[in-house]
Amino acid sequence: MDRTLIIAHRGARSLAPENTLAAAQKGLEAGADLWETDVGVTADGVLILFHDDSLKRTTNAPEVYPGRAPWTFTEFTFAEIECLDAGSWFDREDPFGQIAAGRVSAADQAAYRGIKVPTLEEALAFTRDHDWVINVELKRLPPPLEDFPVVPRFFEVMDRVGIAPEQVRLSSFRHHWLEEARALRPEVEVQALVGYHRDRPINWEAVADYQTINARATLTPPDKVRELVRAGKKINLFTVNDPHEAKSYIEAGVSGLFTDFPQDLAPLVRGGKEKA
Numbered sequence: 639m640d641r642t643l644i645i646a647h648r649g650a651r652s653l654a655p656e657n658t659l660a661a662a663q664k665g666l667e668a669g670a671d672l673w674e675t676d677v678g679v680t681a682d683g684v685l686i687l688f689h690d691d692s693l694k695r696t697t698n699a700p701e702v703y704p705g706r707a708p709w710t711f712t713e714f715t716f717a718e719i720e721c722l723d724a725g726s727w728f729d730r731e732d733p734f735g736q737i738a739a740g741r742v743s744a745a746d747q748a749a750y751r752g753i754k755v756p757t758l759e760e761a762l763a764f765t766r767d768h769d770w771v772i773n774v775e776l777k778r779l780p781p782p783l784e785d786f787p788v789v790p791r792f793f794e795v796m797d798r799v800g801i802a803p804e805q806v807r808l809s810s811f812r813h814h815w816l817e818e819a820r821a822l823r824p825e826v827e828v829q830a831l832v833g834y835h836r837d838r839p840i841n842w843e844a845v846a847d848y849q850t851i852n853a854r855a856t857l858t859p860p861d862k863v864r865e866l867v868r869a870g871k872k873i874n875l876f877t878v879n880d881p882h883e884a885k886s887y888i889e890a891g892v893s894g895l896f897t898d899f900p901q902d903l904a905p906l907v908r909g910g911k912e913k914a
Contacts, residue, residue, distance in 0.1 A: 640893070641907055642887075642888045642892055642893065642894060642895060642907050643671040643672065643874075643893060643894035643895070643907075644669070644670045644671050644894070644895060644897060644900050644903050644904045644907060645670060645671065645672050645673065645674050645773060645874065645894050645895060645896045645897065645900075646661070646662070646664075646665025646666075646668065646670035646672070646673040646674065646897070646900045647674050647876065647877050647896040647897055647898050648661060648674060648675060648676065648689060648898075649661020649662045649663075649664060649665045649673050649675065650664035650665040650667075650668050650670070650673075650898070650899075650900050650901060651733075651734070651898050652733075652734035652736045652879075652898045652899050652901075653668070653736055653741065653742055653746075653901065654728065654742075654746070654750060655696065655724055655725045655727065655728040655750055655753065656689065656696065657675050657676060657687040657688060657689055657696075657755075657756070658687070658724060658725065658750075658753055658754075658755075658756060659753075659756050659760060659761070659764055660725070660746075660749070660750060660753055661673075662675075662761065662764055662765075663764075664901075665900050666768055666770060668900040668901040668904055669900065669901075669904035669905070669908065670900035670904060671771065671894075672770060672771035672772060672773055672807070673765075673770070673771075673772055673773070674772075674773040674774075674775065674809075674896055675687045675761055675772065675773070675774060675775070676688060676689040676774075676775045676777050677758055677774055677775065677776055677777065677788070677792065678711050678712070678777065678779070679711075679712060679779055679783050679786050679788060679791075680711065680712070680714060680715055680716040680719060681712060681713055681714055681715050681783075682715045682716055682717075683786070683791070684716035684757060685757060685758035685759070685788070685791060685792065685795055686711070686716070686719065686755050686756065686757055686758065687755065687756045687757070687758065687761055688711050688755060689777070690711075691708075691710050691711065691712075691780045692708050692709045692710055692711070693709040693710075693711050693714065693719070693722065694708065694709050695727070696724055696727055697719075697722040697723060697724045697727070697755065698722055698723045698726065698727070699714075699722055702721060702722060703718070710780050710781075711780075712779060712780050712781065712782060712783040713782075716757075719755050720754060720755070722754070722755060723751065723752050723753070724753055724754055724755045725749075725750035725751050725752060725753035726750070726751045726752065728750050729747045729750055729751060734898060734899075741901075758774070758792070758795050759795050759798065759799055761774075762795065762796060762799040762801045762806075763799050763801075765801060765805055765806075766799060766800065766801040766802075766805065769805075770805065771804075771805050771806070771807065772805065772806055772807070773807040773808075773809055773829070774792070774806065774807070774808055774809070775809045775810060775831070776788055776789070776792065776808065776809070776810040776812065776815050777810070777811075778811070778812060788815065789815050789818045789819050789822065790822065792808070792819075793819075793822060793823055793826075796826075803823065803825040803826045806826050806827070807826075807827050807828075807829055808826055808827070808828045808829070809828070809829040809830070809831050809852050810828075810830075810831055811831040811832075811834050813830055813844075813845070813848075816828040816829075816830060816848075827850065828848070828850075829848070829850040829851065829852050829874065830845040830848040830850070830851050830852065831852045831853075832844070832845055832851060832852070832853050832854070833853050833854025833856075833857045833858070833876075834854075836854065836856065836857075839857065840853060840854070840857050840858065842866075848871075849870075849871065849872060850871070850872040850873075850874065850893070851866070851871055851872070851873055851874070852873075852874045852875075852876060852896070853873060853874070853875055853876070854875070854876060855875040855876060855877065855878050855883070855887070858873070858875060860886050860887055860889070860890035861890070863875075863887060863890040863891060863892050864890045864891060867890070867891040867892075872893040872894075873892050873893055873894075874892070874893055874894035874895070874896060875887060875892055875894070875895055875896065876896035877896050877897060877898060878895045878896065878897050878903070879897055879898050879899050879902075879903075881902055881903060881906060884897070884903050884906055885906060888906065888907065
């Protein structure tokens with residue numbers, strides 16, 4: 639059986655602001671096998687790394703553009719988003735308590751202030767240059783860009799960067815996008831996301847024709863992982879941060895674990911000791 643892969647969720651977002659190149663760098667340094675990020679699109683069609691519909695949580699958009707609530711990223715041009723600070727919130731909020739725990743240096747904290755929302759092009763170039771692997775989640779796009787042709791545009795950026803297909807994974811809850819991707823570029827691996835709703839059982843039959851499935855961990859106990867693995871599926875789980883929980887899934891044969899703490903989970907699959 640192949641070793642379980644550790645996937646840095648939005649980069650190592652416990653150590654650096656999520657979906658930034660700083661978080662990617664921390665994931666790489668932590669020993670993650672690949673990193674995951676989310677793609678959004680600006681009003682003028684630039685593909686950027688961003689998770690929430692609103693810029694509010696992880697940038698200073700409310701201060702820079704006070705009259706433009708709710709600050710949906712699809713309503714801002716790339717030039718406008720480039721003006722934002724995408725790092726100071728991390729220092730202020732310490733979202734995973736890692737600053738308080740002494741695991742983020744003062745130098746890193748200072749470096750995060752003022753960093754920018756990266757483009758997909760920058761993320762792919764970073765991955766290419768470090769001979770690494772990236773899992774790109776194509777997210778539902780909020781109005782007015784619901785029908786933006788994100789799949790072909792993604793491949794245009796990929797071609798421009800020149801990253802090898804084997805360094806890229808595409809995932810989405812919108813499975814018709816994955817079908818489109820398979821038709822356009824069968825050499826790029828696609829992974830079906832399931833478990834969008836935390837309180838609804840997963841419909842496994844709906845993704846029966848996918849080799850790799852990325853599932854919500856709280857809806858996929860280890861026994862279910864074993865069953866799916868016996869059926870020939872590769873299962874990646876999101877989001878697993880507890881080392882004890884991770885070990886139970888590793889023993890069940892999980893292919894990969896998305897985690898906010900690659901610095902803690904990477905040693906588990908490399909024979910290192912679990913941190914207390």
